[in-house]
Amino acid sequence: MFSSFSSFYEKARNKEIVAGLTLISIAVVLNLVFGYFAMFFAFYLSFFKWDYIGEMQFVGLQNFEIVIRDLIRGLHGAPYLLVPFYTGLKNILLYTLIVVPIQTFLAIVLASFANQKIRGQQFFKVSYFLPATTSSVIVALIFIWLFMKNGYINYVLVHVIPGFEPVDWINNKDYLLFAIATVAIWGTSGHFMVSFLAAMQAIPREIYEAAMLDGAGPIRRFFFITIPMLRPMITYVVVMGLIGALQMFDLAWIMAGANGGPGGAGYTVALDIYNEAFTRIRPGVAAAKSWFLFAIIFTTTYLFQKKYGRAMR
Amino acid sequence: MKKVLAGGLLVFVLLLAVVAAGCIGGGGQTGTQTPATVTETKVKTETKVETQVQEKVFVRFAGWSAGETEMKNYEKMIKAFEEQNPNIGIKYEVITQMFHENILASYGAGVAPDVFYVDSAWAPIFIDKGALYPISDLADQSFIDQFYPFLLEPFMKDGKLYGLPKDWSMLALFYNKKLFEQAGLTRPPETWEELEEYAKIIADKTGKPGLAIYLGGFNRYVPVAVSNGAPKPWFEKPEDASWFDNPAVKETLTWYIDLYRKGKTERENQGLTPYVVQPSDVGAGWLGDAFGQQEVAMVISGNWMIPFLADQFPDFKYGEDWDIAPVPAGKEGRVTMVYTVILGINAKTEHPQEAWKFVEFLLGPEGQKELVVKGGQTLPSIKGFENDPDMWPQHKKTLSFKYDQMIVFLWGPKSGPLEGKFSDAMAAAMRGEMSVDEAIEVMKQVVQEELSS
Numbered sequence: 001m002f003s004s005f006s007s008f009y010e011k012a013r014n015k016e017i018v019a020g021l022t023l024i025s026i027a028v029v030l031n032l033v034f035g036y037f038a039m040f041f042a043f044y045l046s047f048f049k050w051d052y053i054g055e056m057q058f059v060g061l062q063n064f065e066i067v068i069r070d071l072i073r074g075l076h077g078a079p080y081l082l083v084p085f086y087t088g089l090k091n092i093l094l095y096t097l098i099v100v101p102i103q104t105f106l107a108i109v110l111a112s113f114a115n116q117k118i119r120g121q122q123f124f125k126v127s128y129f130l131p132a133t134t135s136s137v138i139v140a141l142i143f144i145w146l147f148m149k150n151g152y153i154n155y156v157l158v159h160v161i162p163g164f165e166p167v168d169w170i171n172n173k174d175y176l177l178f179a180i181a182t183v184a185i186w187g188t189s190g191h192f193m194v195s196f197l198a199a200m201q202a203i204p205r206e207i208y209e210a211a212m213l214d215g216a217g218p219i220r221r222f223f224f225i226t227i228p229m230l231r232p233m234i235t236y237v238v239v240m241g242l243i244g245a246l247q248m249f250d251l252a253w254i255m256a257g258a259n260g261g262p263g264g265a266g267y268t269v270a271l272d273i274y275n276e277a278f279t280r281i282r283p284g285v286a287a288a289k290s291w292f293l294f295a296i297i298f299t300t301t302y303l304f305q306k307k308y309g310r311a312m313r
Numbered sequence: 314m315k316k317v318l319a320g321g322l323l324v325f326v327l328l329l330a331v332v333a334a335g336c337i338g339g340g341g342q343t344g345t346q347t348p349a350t351v352t353e354t355k356v357k358t359e360t361k362v363e364t365q366v367q368e369k370v371f372v373r374f375a376g377w378s379a380g381e382t383e384m385k386n387y388e389k390m391i392k393a394f395e396e397q398n399p400n401i402g403i404k405y406e407v408i409t410q411m412f413h414e415n416i417l418a419s420y421g422a423g424v425a426p427d428v429f430y431v432d433s434a435w436a437p438i439f440i441d442k443g444a445l446y447p448i449s450d451l452a453d454q455s456f457i458d459q460f461y462p463f464l465l466e467p468f469m470k471d472g473k474l475y476g477l478p479k480d481w482s483m484l485a486l487f488y489n490k491k492l493f494e495q496a497g498l499t500r501p502p503e504t505w506e507e508l509e510e511y512a513k514i515i516a517d518k519t520g521k522p523g524l525a526i527y528l529g530g531f532n533r534y535v536p537v538a539v540s541n542g543a544p545k546p547w548f549e550k551p552e553d554a555s556w557f558d559n560p561a562v563k564e565t566l567t568w569y570i571d572l573y574r575k576g577k578t579e580r581e582n583q584g585l586t587p588y589v590v591q592p593s594d595v596g597a598g599w600l601g602d603a604f605g606q607q608e609v610a611m612v613i614s615g616n617w618m619i620p621f622l623a624d625q626f627p628d629f630k631y632g633e634d635w636d637i638a639p640v641p642a643g644k645e646g647r648v649t650m651v652y653t654v655i656l657g658i659n660a661k662t663e664h665p666q667e668a669w670k671f672v673e674f675l676l677g678p679e680g681q682k683e684l685v686v687k688g689g690q691t692l693p694s695i696k697g698f699e700n701d702p703d704m705w706p707q708h709k710k711t712l713s714f715k716y717d718q719m720i721v722f723l724w725g726p727k728s729g730p731l732e733g734k735f736s737d738a739m740a741a742a743m744r745g746e747m748s749v750d751e752a753i754e755v756m757k758q759v760v761q762e763e764l765s766s
Contacts, residue, residue: 052421053442079747079755081737082762150596171593173746259737263746278414280730280763281438283421 046287063288080264084276085289087260088269089296091177095268096245098181099188104237106189108230111196112222125197132191140254143183144170170255173263180251180266188244192237199233200226235309239301246297249274269293368400370667375406375416375426382620386688394674401667413438413729420444427662428672430654431476433467433721434728439657440468440475441726446658449474451669459678459695464653467723476655477676478694480685482616483719484536484650485711486638492610495519501638505537508611508641509572509589515610516580516588523588525600525609526573528743529736532722533613536650538565539718540643548725554760557753565643566739566749573743605629613640615652616691619707623689631707639714646717653694653721727763734759 012018046063048056067085074086114125131139146152147169154166169179203226211221227234249270256266258275269289277286374391378384384407391403406426408415413435419425431439439445449457450473457465460477468476486508488501496518502508512523527533539545543561547553556562576589587594590609597603600612605626612618622629629635640649656675658668674680678695682703685693689705692712698704699712724731735756742752 050421051438051442052417053439053444079751081734081741081755082758173744259733262744263741264737278411278417279733281417 042287042290045284046291048284050283051281052283059284063282063284064291066285067288067292080260080267084264084267084272085269085292087264088267088272091260091265092246092248092268095177095181095184095248096242098178099184099245100238100241102181103185103189103192103241104234106185107192107196107237108227108234110189110193111200112226114193114197115200125193128190128193130190131187132194134187136187136250137254139187140183140251143179143186144255147179171262173261173265176256176261176263176265180248180255183251183255184245184248188241192241195233195237196230199230203229231308235305239305239309242301242304243297246293246300369402370400370664371402371404372428372662372664372668372671373404373406373426374671375408375412375429377409377412377430378407380620380624382688383690386684390675390680390684394671397674398667398670401670403671425659425661427659427664427668428656429659430479431657432729433653433655433723434732436468436476436655436657436723437726437728440470444657444660445475446660446662446665446668447473447475448477448658448669448672451658451665452477452673456673456677459697461694461696463719463721464651464694467653467721468655476657477672478653479656479676480681480691481651481653481694482691483652483711484533484613484615484640485714486640487604487612487614487618487635488638489604489607489610489635491634492519492521492607496610501636502611502641505540505568505641505643509576512576512588512611516586519610520586521607522576522586522590522595522609524572524576524611525590525592525595525597525603526613527600527736528573528591529738529740531732531735531739532650534566534569534739535720536640536648537569537643538562539720540640540646540648541565542643542645545718545720546724548727548731548760548764551761551765553725553764554757557757557760563749563753566753570739570742570749570752574745578745604635615650616708616711619705620689637707637710639716647715648718648720649714649716651719651721725764730763731759734763 009015009018045056047058047060049059049062050056070083070085071089074083074090078086080087110128114121114128148154149166149168149171153169157164158166167175169175207225207229208221211225216224247270248268252260252266252268252271255261256271258271258279260267260271270293273286273289273293276289277283376387387405391405395401395403412430413432416425416429416431417438425444431445436445448468452474457474457477461481464478464481465474468474468478486501492515493499493501496511496515498511498514502511508524515521515523535546538561541561541564543559543565544556546556548556557566572589573591577587577591577594580587590603592599592603595603595606595608597606597608600614601618601621602625603609604612604614604618605622607629619631622631622635639647641647656672658665658672662668675684676694678697681693681695681698682701685691686698686701686703689708692708693704699709722728738747738752738755738759741747742749747755
């Protein structure tokens with residue numbers, strides 16, 4: 001097979017195209033099968049009732065109706081156990097509102113520190129980026145220890161803030177989501193820092209020099225040169241952050257458990273889709289829910305990009 | 314990676330489908346060269362008879378694993394089986410997490426294993442959909458008669474039997490003898506009220522909580538309700554939610570939930586040692602861990618705790634340091650919960666006879682002697698081992714307890730999802746997020762919703 005391909009390659013008129021297509025073919029095939037085919041199959045599945053074993057049964061829009069009813073009942077204040085999708089959606093929106101701005105801001109700050117000519121900055125760059133190279137499951141497991149009632153975070157807080165009472169972060173419904181958000185911010189800021197660092201190094205030095213001649217201090221240079229010049233990168237990071245946050249699964253799965261932990265505080269839409277598909281055995285409803293999630297992600301990122309995504313230069 | 318998750322996780326099903334297609338498609342045509350044209354004629358005449366007889370059949374067997382020992386024991390048994398049956402090969406696949414979810418997904422993709430574990434709580438889903446091969450069509454009645462009849466009941470439907478249990482466990486009270494002595498207690502508690510009283514005495518006298526329970530855990534609450542006169546829970550249609558209206562159910566549920574609220578929350582507010590805790594309150598992962606670390610004096614747990622204690626806490630000795638007693642009794646008698654797992658045969662298997670041969674080998678007297686009795690993981694599901702010299706004394710003692718009712722973990726066709734939601738509601742009430750009445754209302758609505766349509 002290999003020899004026949006190489007003779008085909010020798011005879012090919014445009015070698016670059018053949019080589020290029022061959023090199024990307026694996027990625028393209030994987031993307032077609034696991035990306036697009038899965039997506040369209042999920043759409044198809046959302047009109048069916050199925051239990052994996054028997055025949056698929058066409059039910060029209062019934063699966064979507066289940067999701068909408070869930071949302072309406074949630075808005076009327078039903079207990080969280082009865083409205084899993086609403087609970088997951090509410091949590092995930094709050095989580096996104098916390099995580100995305102903070103991680104973006106933190107990434108810019110870290111990047112501008114890393115961009116200074118200070119001795120040993122390479123060390124800081126590496127240590128900021130390290131969380132991004134670690135498995136999120138391991139990170140979550142370690143943070144569970146840190147967040148325990150007699151864990152390290154409480155220990156530090158008790159000594160730093162006078163009169164602080166230790167909080168059971170993971171087992172208290174008021175704090176669980178914030179604990180998860182903290183881990184997410186810790187884990188992703190370093191990753192986005194690298195993006196910002198690359199963008200910062202692409203900013204022409206002359207602009208800074210001109211500003212310095214005009215007497216702009218470091219803070220004004222940061223706000224009036226760095227931030228505006230970073231705008232395309234900020235849009236990119238926010239969009240990626242939005243997608244990641246709205247789909248959050250791994251951290252909630254480990255830190256809160258499949259049922260979302262106390263009071264369902266750590267329940268997310270992705271967890272609900274999983275539960276619907278594999279514990280309640282309603283893959284059709286799960287597919288309908290994933291299309292809802294897709295619609296939410298698509299509209300938010302589309303609107304954001306439309307508003308801020310236009311190139312500056 | 315995250316994109317894949319958003320696709321609705323159904324990608325997983327597809328992944329299996331692709332793998333399956335690969336397996337099926339790639340099976341036959343790998344050896345394309347034909348160098349043996351000359352010698353072929355010679356060989357053919359000699360081996361023709363043998364190849365027809367020895368066409369090897371492969372049976373895929375999937376299970377989860379309760380630890381390394383279990384896996385090693387199964388591998389040993391598979392080896393022995395393959396030696397006895399040279400024409401059958403066994404492919405052992407261990408799925409460590411989300412076992413039933415995985416099996417269901419593999420059904421969706423058409424690549425389900427031939428033989429696999431099924432927990433009693435999941436059995437109805439498999440049986441109702443026709444996923445399991447009726448064992449009664451394969452096994453002799455005399456083979457089936459060896460098993461404890463109450464273990465078979467959950468796997469019967471329309472006169473057919475769909476699975477034979479590989480082993481079983483039942484709840485018992487584990488108590489720490491040294492802490493009992495320190496508290497001046499001489500015997501294990503007999504009733505539920507006494508259990509709470511003992512827990513309080515132990516906390517006051519030793520400074521360690523008397524009892525550890527799980528927050529939620531509907532299956533741990535059921536023996537309390539039934540022993541106090543509630544009917545056995547069964548949820549098959551939306552109207553079955555009325556089980557929660559039974560006064561015995563309401564009363565015992567309030568007692569069970571208050572156990573934690575009074576024993577932990579209220580006691581701590583008064584500045585006293587809590588007498589009821591959950592494992593994480595004492596820095597333990599589960600009941601067995603809390604008990605083994607001797608952080609609590611009593612837990613109600615199953616036989617799976619015994620090999621764990623023997624393995625993890627060798628200095629904490631059965632008989633000297635701890636002992637087991639029957640689950641406390643209620644007003645109407647003594648009730649315990651039974652947990653069992655069958656070896657199910659895939660209804661769509663291509664080799665039902667071979668699969669059955671393997672199941673018969675594992676579940677028969679010799680197989681259970683090796684796997685269950687000597688291994689000491691759990692209790693053997695066939696009768697006659699009660700006085701076996703190889704039986705661990707702890708398991709022997711559990712078997713000697715007399716109960717008025719033994720309830721197998723199964724509350725109708727949707728036991729698995731219901732158990733999870735009930736437990737969530739109970740946990741919320743125990744944490745004080747909702748009242749007992751609200752929790753009951755939620756559980757009723759859960760029943761109505763899960764079972765309607």
